[in-house]
Amino acid sequence: MKAVRILASLLLAVLLLLVFGWALSPHDVAEAPEAALPAIPVKWEHQALRPLLAAAAPLSAKAELGQRLFFEPRLSRDDTLSCSTCHDLSHGGIDRKPVSIGVGGQLGPINAPTVFNASLNFVQFWDGRAATLEEQAAGPVHNPLEMDSSWPQVIAKLLQDDSYRSAFARLYPAGISSEAITDAIAAFERTLTTPNSRFDRFLLGDGNALNDQEQHGYRRFLELGCASCHQGVGIGGNMYQRFGVMADYFRGRPENTADLGRFNVTGKAEDRHVFKVPGLRNVALTAPYFHDASAKTLEEAVMVMGRYQLGRQLSNDDVHAIVAFLGTLTGEWQGKVLE
Ligand code: HEC
Ligand code: HEC
Incomplete structure (x- = not known):
């Protein structure tokens, strides 16, 4: 009986230690900027962005x-x-x-x-x-x-x-x-998938597949919140979002049916200017950008995203690093790098 009571109080002590230890430890990383920097994720299982694996050949x-x-x-x-x-x-x-x-x-x-x-x-x-x-x-x-x-x-x-x-x-x-x-x-x-981009190789464990600037761009892409919309295997293509979450992108333009986006399908006021978030694979090859082709370069598109989707004026460093990162999303089709 006595042994049981000693064991019970020991357990209680350990529990209390754990609880207080946790309460006192600096677990609130959101307030510590350095601690909030995510490590470069070479393991992809828990990341917002996922690798695209090669599809089965030959053609059916x-x-x-x-x-x-x-x-x-x-x-x-x-x-x-x-x-x-x-x-x-x-x-x-x-x-x-x-x-x-x-x-x-x-x-x-x-x-x-x-x-x-x-x-x-x-x-x-x-x-x-x-x-x-x-x-x-x-x-x-x-x-x-x-x-x-x-x-x-x-x-x-x-x-x-x-x-x-x-x-x-x-x-x-x-x-x-x-x-x-x-x-x-x-x-x-369904056979038009483009695996084996440098970014895929990086996610699958080849730490040298991206240079320092590209890795920095990837980190900024995650930190700034781009990946809250552009995510998954397609790095987009899996949700709807308004174009102009933080500011009205369409202000001062004459109304145009194509700009209404998802509203044209549902007729609901809350779907005005809502679009499918585009996938960003091979995006370096697909200028001009946006449904209205309003951005001629990737730099411009990234700045617009910062301003209208995140409410931030991105620094030139961030823009260049992110554009460098986006360039690593160019994949291969039929064994050749896309052009
Ligand atoms: C005259 C040019 C033109 C032709 C021809 C054309 N497309 Fe398109 N395609 C477009 C445009 C423009 C869009 C975007 C339309 C929209 O979203 O309202 C589009 C959208 C698509 C999409 C959707 C992609 C996405 O990310 O949502 C697919 C898939 C596609 N086309 C496949 C095809 C196929 C298959 C054919 C032949 C049967 C075809 N297209 C013929 C211009 C064309
Ligand atoms: C709130 C959701 C959201 C966030 C956050 C977001 N995007 Fe977007 N992104 C979109 C939507 C929606 C579009 C399509 C807009 C349109 O053309 O109507 C888009 C389009 C793009 C395009 C153009 C793609 C093409 O094929 O035309 C690029 C490039 C892009 N985003 C990069 C980024 C980057 C880089 C960031 C972070 C700085 C970012 N996005 C943050 C929702 C988002």
Whole structure:
């Protein structure tokens, strides 16, 4: 009995020591600036940003058909535009234009995002109006400012081509249909991931993959709070946020439908100017920036983000370091570094 009581008081003493020890220790790192600096995370398991691992090769038969369709101008009304016209896979998956140019030279309302890593996005388009890649692929075909066609027209053209007829028949029992076309294109798009960027190698343990300035940029990206929105494997693409959290980015501009973002889908006042946070992989290759192409350089885009998303005037050092870090997000496709 006595032994039990001694053991119990010993336990109590240890407990009290632990509690007081914790209360007295400087655990409140938020108030100690040096202690708040996160160490450079070579281990990625607990980090906001995650590595992109290589996808399985080779292409499936569906992805191969999808690849052919991606380059197929017969998806457009006058056979002039394919997906690749606006999403050039040898130029970062974009058209390098402020807004895209559709059939007959018509100007679209918005900047084209890259198709690389689009499969990592939680929804597609700036305003998230397509839930899946399959749903997304129907958009440009019908958009009067893009391919300006329709499924009956596209299917009629593809049916005239024996090689398409047999390729579809092999993979889709019902033959050529809108579902089969978008299914194959989406299968190809899922192969457009770009692993093995220097940043991925760094996260996976190669501490030399990033130089000092790039590592500093990564640290500032985390410290400043960029990663509260641009996070996960896609370094973005997994949430909606307002463009202009800390200040009104759109003040003084004439109202423009594309600027309304998610509001165009939901009609809710709180969704005005809310956009899908874009993924930042390969971002060094995809100027101009933002849905309205209002930033011509990455430096400018980073400064705008500091001001409107974080309410801070970033120093030149921070801007340059972050831009250097963003340059390490350029990955590889089919074994080659993207250009
Ligand atoms: C005329 C140029 C043009 C053509 C042709 C075109 N796109 Fe796009 N694409 C755009 C623009 C502009 C957007 C952004 C539209 C928006 O968000 O409202 C976009 C958005 C996308 C997205 C969403 C990416 C993201 O991050 O949200 C994907 C995926 C995509 N296109 C794939 C395709 C495929 C597949 C085709 C062929 C079937 C195609 N595009 C044809 C210009 C084009
Ligand atoms: C509150 C959320 C939020 C924070 C914080 C944030 N961003 Fe963004 N970022 C966005 C949104 C939303 C967009 C898309 C804006 C648009 O075009 O409408 C964006 C766009 C971008 C773009 C342009 C991408 C492209 O393809 O056009 C870059 C680059 C970028 N952010 C970098 C940063 C950096 C660097 C930081 C930290 C200094 C940061 N962001 C902080 C939400 C955020």
